Amino acid sequence: MNNSMDLKMLEKNAWRSFHQDGLWDIYLGLILWALAIFLGAGMEAVENDVLRLFAYTLLIGGAFLVFWAGKRYITAPRLGRVKFGPARKRRMLHLALILGGFTLVTVILVILTAIAKNNNAPLPQSLPVYLFAGLFVGAAIATIAWFNDYPRGYYIAVIYALCFGLGEYVDNFAIFWIGGLLVMVPGVYLFIRFLKKHPRSEAEGGSG
Numbered sequence: 001m002n003n004s005m006d007l008k009m010l011e012k013n014a015w016r017s018f019h020q021d022g023l024w025d026i027y028l029g030l031i032l033w034a035l036a037i038f039l040g041a042g043m044e045a046v047e048n049d050v051l052r053l054f055a056y057t058l059l060i061g062g063a064f065l066v067f068w069a070g071k072r073y074i075t076a077p078r079l080g081r082v083k084f085g086p087a088r089k090r091r092m093l094h095l096a097l098i099l100g101g102f103t104l105v106t107v108i109l110v111i112l113t114a115i116a117k118n119n120n121a122p123l124p125q126s127l128p129v130y131l132f133a134g135l136f137v138g139a140a141i142a143t144i145a146w147f148n149d150y151p152r153g154y155y156i157a158v159i160y161a162l163c164f165g166l167g168e169y170v171d172n173f174a175i176f177w178i179g180g181l182l183v184m185v186p187g188v189y190l191f192i193r194f195l196k197k198h199p200r201s202e203a204e205g206g207s208g
Contacts, residue, residue, distance in 0.1 A: 025187025027067035032180035034059035102140035134165020
């Protein structure tokens, strides 16, 4: 029993260590900046909806590329590669399915909002509508935090909820820029600390 509990604790610590590089924070901060550009003044000059969507896809893709490359070429070589047990793998699968659903709904809402704004269509100006949007997105980030044993994610969930809940309502997308900065600054700090704590030479040629 004790050995089983020790193994679970070791696995949990290894999983948490893998998220102490700040890359999740940087990635989620970049997404807020991509939304600031897509929904705000940065894309108002682009009238074609397809081009706007293409530009947004490139921005989101770029943010994910930064995250993936950081994990693949910076984090993994320093910590080694860990094979997690079946329970953790199921948790990761459930997270992927839930995140996919949240992402799909969020992208649809963002696209519909952008098309409506571009066509001068009336948008609901009810505060509860925007609060619901904020709570929905905040719940998505909080779910990611819970599945990933990622306590900082709850702070990020609050930032996302405020950005989505108030950004469109007050019609000032500077909130997304500020929110992205508040999310990214701790991530950059953690990333620098991670590099200092785990020099590449410590893990070269090793695996966990």
